[in-house]
Amino acid sequence: MDTRNKKRLGAMLLTGIVSLSAIASGCGNNAADDANAGANEQPANAATENAVAGAGMKDGKYDPPITITYLRPWGPDVKFKDGENQDNNVHAKWASEKLGIELKNQWISPSTNNAFETKLRLSLATNEPMPDIISYRGDFNLVRELIDSGRFVDAGELFDKYASETWKKAMDEDPSVWYPYMQDGKRIGIPILDYAYNGDPVMWIREDWMKKLGLSAPKTLDDLEKVMDAFANQDPDGNGKKDTYGLAIGFKNWINTWMSDAGWIFGAFGTMSNQWNLSADGKLEYGSVTPGAKQALATLQDWMGKGYLPTEAGLYDETKAAEDFTAGKAGIVVGPHWMPAWPLEDVKKNNKDAQYKAYPVPSGPNGQAGRHGTSNANGVVLINKDMAHPEAFFTYQNYLFDQFANPPIGGEFEYGLAEGYDWVMVDGKPTTDAAHTGGFAPEKYTITFDGARIPGLNMATLAKLADGGEAATPFEKKLKLSTPQTMLDAAKIVLEQKDITMQQLFTGAPTATMQMNNDILAKMEKDTFSQIIYGKAPIDSFDAFVEKWKASGGDQITREVNEWYQSVSGGQ
Structure with missing residues (x-):
């Protein structure tokens, strides 16, 4: 798995850990209000009902x-109640009773140890029948193998015909999400939308250390x-030892x-x-070979020499590096807005008086x-060319976008997807507290892993709440109950700095x-960068x-990457 997919997988797993509060997106409070209005006015399944009224x-409901x-x-992370499983659970029962859609796994395989990928590749190799729908997030090479097999339909045409306005507006927030799944100008896979800016970083600093030493918030390098x-x-920790440093990073x-x-x-x-x-000329360039990269490496080399970075940085992975912050060894760590949920709170296990605060990344x-x-x-849906009723998938997913992604007041999903699972009544009031619900998450039973998500809604809502805005909608009320102020403040910073975001723009097959x-x-790149940072090379x-x-292929890769980019974007 390449680095890009490792990061996506890591973010996916962590999002699962903090699913009630940690996610993201970017438009501002007006965007949140617009999204709320759109969702609450959208009639359930209007687009699909009109399109398939004659199809039973x-x-x-299908009959x-x-x-x-x-x-x-x-x-x-998918947890079932006793007597329930992947085919027989509260969500599958709902789909049957509400929509007349029977959800059936063709076969069941865990995500661990590449078991699912191995079985699916074997099915492809032996030309076994494919199911109606494949929903997947993980190995991008497998996605390309599926697309290249020619066994899946141009899903973009179906999306244009059957998707609801709520879903289309959510997809239109960033049309480039289609790019990884395009072939010969056709949109073979439908991107599974996630909350925007979910992994975009802020700078977390030990606020108690800052106050003790009389320091001001850093705005520049x-x-x-x-x-x-x-x-x-x-000696910010006051133990009389020189055992602390500035920035926790790991580049293993x-x-x-x-x-x-x-x-x-x-x-x-x-x-x-x-x-x-x-780049400035409208073409794609590899960031590691630009003049700016040389300046950044010189900065890292300088900081390493001055003792601002951990000497073990080259051996640390992302989690291990963050442990130095929570252990009180480092005063700064940079990462997503949701880190108060995990792992930053661990810092208080080591020092109950420890404080930390989010700041913008410096210039x-x-x-x-x-x-x-x-x-x-975060993932893709592929639709089998032989699926008899592909519109049925849109009936299902439209309903979740229109009614669950940003549920209206009084709607069936106002408090959650299923009473007794992700929410319960306690003393006459609804709660999503895991202590009462048992931690069940029926959105994880859905075909698309999380039900339905509107990218811009989450971060805009968090920023609104950070400013003291009233939680008026069910979505806003749920986030307010489950999100600490430190996370709200960090989300606001993420949104305020949205214009500095630099996306990975090559998302095609190798x-x-x-x-x-x-x-x-x-x-070559990792060896050179490591040698420079540690001062072993000038x-x-x-x-x-x-x-x-x-000379070793980089120039040719640059040409190929730009040919791909031109083919999917038209140079836009």
């Missing part, structure tokens, strides 16, 4: 029932150096990561490492700031030259690396 549907066979990996110097040299997996991130240092110099960014010498971006999508040369180029060795990278 009456009063929003006789239609069976949808499907495949999706089942993760260890120069300001940040002063803070890190104090954290490394002025990569520099631009989902937690304990250092990509924003590159962003301060106008680039983002290990991803393809849009560089030219006033630039940049952070890596999070895709609005190009021909990538398939041959990527392993060599990646090793900063000018970066120039030799760039020349070698270009």
Whole structure:
């Protein structure tokens, strides 16, 4: 699995941990209000009812029932009540009774140890019948194998015909989510939407250390150096030992990561490492070979030499690096707005008086700031060419978008997806507290893993609540009850800095030259960057690396990446 997919997988798993409060998106409070209004005014299944009125549907329900066979990996986070399972559960019962749709797994396989991927690849290789729907998030190479098999329909045409306005508006927030699943101009896969800005980072700083040492919030890299110097040299924990440092980062997996991130240092110099960014001439360029990358590496080398970074950074993965922050060894860590849910609260296990606070990522010498971006999508739905009634999937998913993604007041999903599972009545009032519900999450039983999500809604709502806005809708009330103020404040910062987001713009299948040369180029890059950061190689060795990278396939990859980008975007 490549670095991009590792980050997506990590973010996916963590989102599961903090699903009640941690997610994201970006438009502002007006965007939240617009999204709320759209969802609450949208009649259930209006688009689908009109489209399939003659296909055995009456009063929003198929009669006789239609069976949808499907495949999706089942993760260890999916918890069932006794007597229920993947085919027999509260959500499957609801789909049958409400919509006349029988949901049936073609076969069941766990997501762990590549069991699902292995079984699905075997099915492809032996030409076994495919189910009506495959819903998947994970190995992008497997997605491309499925698309290349030619066994799935142009889902974009079906989407245009059958998707509800709520779903279409959600998809239109970022049309580039279609790009990874396009082939010959056709949209073969439907992106599974997620909350926007979910993994976009903020800077978390030990506020008690700042106050003790009389420090001000860092707005620039120069300001940040002063803070890190104090954290490394002025005994912020008061134990009389020189055992603390400034910034917790780990680049065992990569520099631009989902937690304990250092990509924003590159962003301060106008680039983002290990991803393809849009250059001034409108073409894609690889961020690790730009002049800005050299400046960022020089900065990291300087900080390492001054003791602002952990000497073990090259051995630390993202979680291990964050543990230095929670253990009270480091004063700063950079990561998503949801980190108070996990793992930042662990800092108080070691020091009950510890305080931390979110700040914007700082700007560089030219006033630039940049952070890596999070895709609005997390997974894909593929529709079998032989599916007798593909419109039935839209009947199902439209209902979830129209009624569950941002439920109206008084609607059937006002408090959650299923009473007795994700919400219960306690003393006459609804609650989603896991202590009362048992921690069941029926949205995880849905074909698309999370039910339905409107990308811009979550972060805009969190920002609204951070400013003291009234929680008026069911969605807002749920977030207000489940989200601590520290997380609300961090979400507001994420949204305020949305214009500095730098998205990975190459989301296609590995190009021909990538398939041959990527392993060599990646090793070359990691070795060079590590040597420079640790001061074992001079900063000018970066120039030799760039020349070698270009000559070893990098120039050809750049051409191939831009050919792909032109094919899916039309140069937009």
